[in-house]
Amino acid sequence: MAAPAGTGSWFPALAAGVSLLKCLFINAYHSTDFEVHRNWLAVTHSLPVSRWYHENTSEWTLDYPPLFAWFEFGLSQVGRHFDSNMLQVQNLNYASRATVLFQRLSVILTDVVFIYAVRECCRCVQEQKGSRDVLSRPSFVLAVLLLWNFGLLIVDHVHFQYNGFLFGFLLLSVAKHLQSRHLQGALLFSVLLNLKHIYLYVAPAYGVYLLRSYCFTDSRAVRWSSFSLRRLLALGSIVTAVCALSFGPFIVMGQLPQVLSRLFPFKRGLCHAYWAPNIWALYNVLDKVLGVLGVRLRLLEEAELPRASMTGGLVQEFQHSVLPSISPSITLICTLLSILPAVASIWWRPRGARGFLRCLLLCALGSFMFGWHVHEKAVLLAILPLSILAVENRExxxxxxxxxxxxxxxxxxxxxxxxxxxxxxCLMLMFTVFSFTALRKLHSSRGSLLRQVEVIYLLGLVVVAVACEVIFPLSPWRQRLPFLPLLATSVYCSVGVSYSFLRLYITLLRPDDKPKQP
Structure with a gap:
């Protein structure tokens, strides 16, 4: 028999340990995102609200939803006690020691939301009765997989962003749905959408699940006699109230079009500078290969081909050389088609909150695979929630x-x-070794949790890593082809992400409730 999980005395120790580790990275390298958020602190602190989404002194203009702008405004009220110069809009690329300390600490301290969300998720998983070894406890393994997640550590606490704070709202929302507290889950997700609009990726999963499993009280079939108008109005009121609180002031000022133009900048091009490992990375490379082959076989004239700037790490709009160029509308259609079977499945065949979670993962990966100007960091939107299912199911x-x-x-x-x-x-090796060891022990697997082809693929990833991180920097190609490692990384990883996407779809659409063993 399984029993609901809890968190023992080990949880505070895990949370404190990872917080201390984050403190070690305070003086580490930080990316341009550090300046992005410093500028937003200055904009929200120094300018009236009416200027927030018009200010463009810095190239890193405010492009998050209004609730996040207010979050930055709140941080700025504390930041002025560290170094008021950081709050001057004209002080571009300002990074005094006090500024670095404040911004790093702001990420660490706001991660308390993430820590609380992880604790709630741990309480939702099922424990095996009589398990004494801590590595045999799903709640412990889940806590490590989330709190010590490699991607969050380097993206937030080295590269610099606030993803932990935001993922805290997502995981807490998921936990509330797992606990059948649907209104609380809807409220948390509405707040999250108004903090960062990238979570629109998973909004279809929320909308369909809440409509089908909350507004229709009969889980067996869609019958209008079981439809609750009161529940629909309650959900609608929550979403409307949060959006009104967030966007209301800008609607009153007549600035909604300006805000939306900042949130959805389609002029940035199909791919981000660091290619996300998705279908468009494969598409770009295929276009490049066809162009080179066409020229060498004298089927194409090199002078007639548009310059494929996507191989130069740039982010502006460009034309593909041979294949049809991709527009935002095409990526939208592809994304909708990729998630349609998932949302249709939870409508016609509801499987409770875990069926919703599986649909959420597929919406996240579908948007990642086919979306416009996808950031590579968006893969965490699937990895983190998948941790919950990973500790409960072997496949x-x-x-x-x-x-x-x-x-x-x-x-x-x-x-x-x-x-x-x-x-x-070191961080990735520690996280990966723990993941393999703990999940294999947790599921009492005599063999590998991976199929042979998957093992071979991951071994190939080691070869790619050595080539890109060790051999290439020492080779003469470094100056002539500086973006070759980035291309190789994106293309190779896109194969693994695509394969994972297909395997997740199989687990959702499989007729039987119990997934087959790999």
Whole structure:
């Protein structure tokens, strides 16, 4: 028999340990995102609200929803006691020691939301009765997989962002749905959407699940006699109230079009500078290969081909050389088609909150695979929630190992200095070794959780890592083809992410309730 999990005395120790580790990275390398958020602190502190989404002194203009702007405003009220110069809009690229300390600490301290969410998620998983070994406790393994997640550590506390704070709202919302507290889950997700709009990726899963499993009280079939108008109005009131609180002031000022133009900047191009490992990375490379072959076979004239700037790490709009160029509308259609079977499944065949969680993962990965200007960091939107399923189901554990290893390695190019190499290698090795060891022990597996082809693929990832991180920097190609490692990383990892996406779909659409063993 299984019993609901709890968190023992080990949880505070885990949380405190990872917080101390984050403190060690305060003086580490930080990316341009550090200046992005410093600028937003200055904009929200120094300018009236009416100027927030118009200010463009810095190229890093405010492009998050209004609730996040108010979050920055709140941080600025504390930041002025550290160094008021950081709050001057004209002080571009300002990074005094006090500024670095404040911004780093702000990420660490706001991660308390993430820590609380992890505790709630741990209480939702099922424990095996009589398990004494801590590695045999799903709640402990889940806590480590979330709190010590490699991607969050390097993206937030080295590269610099506030993903932990935001993922805290997502995981807490998921936990509330697992606890059948649907209104609380809806409220938390509405707040999250108004903090960062990238979570629109998973909004279809929330909308369909709440409509089908909360507004329709009969889980067996869609009958209008079981439809609750009161529940629908309650959900609608929550969403409307949060959006009104967030966007209301800008609607009153007549600035909604300006805000939306900042939130959805389609002029940035199909791919981000660091290619996300998705279908468009494969598409770009295929276009490049066809162009080169066409020229060498004299089927195409090199002078007639548009310059494929996507291989130069740039982010502006460009034309593909041979294949049809991709527009935002095409990526939208592809994304909707990729998630349609998932949302249709939870409508016609509800499987409770865990069916919703599986649909959420597929919406996240579908948007990651086919979306416009996707950031490589968005893969964490699937890896973190998948941790919950991984500690409960053996097949999901195998998918998690493949997706997390591949997705995490795809983040390596974010930390590109020589000093960062040992940090990212050691952190990823520790997390990956723990994941493989703990999940195999948790599921009492006599064999590997991975299939043979998956093991071979991950071994190939080691070869790619050595080639990109060790051999290439010492080779003469470094100056002539500086973006070759980035291309190789994105293309190789896109294969693993695509494969994981397909395997997750199989587990959702499989007729029987119990997934087959790999």
């Amino acid at each position: 999901d554990a195998g998918i998690f190992l493949l997706l997390s290893t591949t997705g995490h390695y795809s983040l390596f190019p974010l930390l590109f200095t020589a000093a960062d190499l040992p940090i990212k290698v």
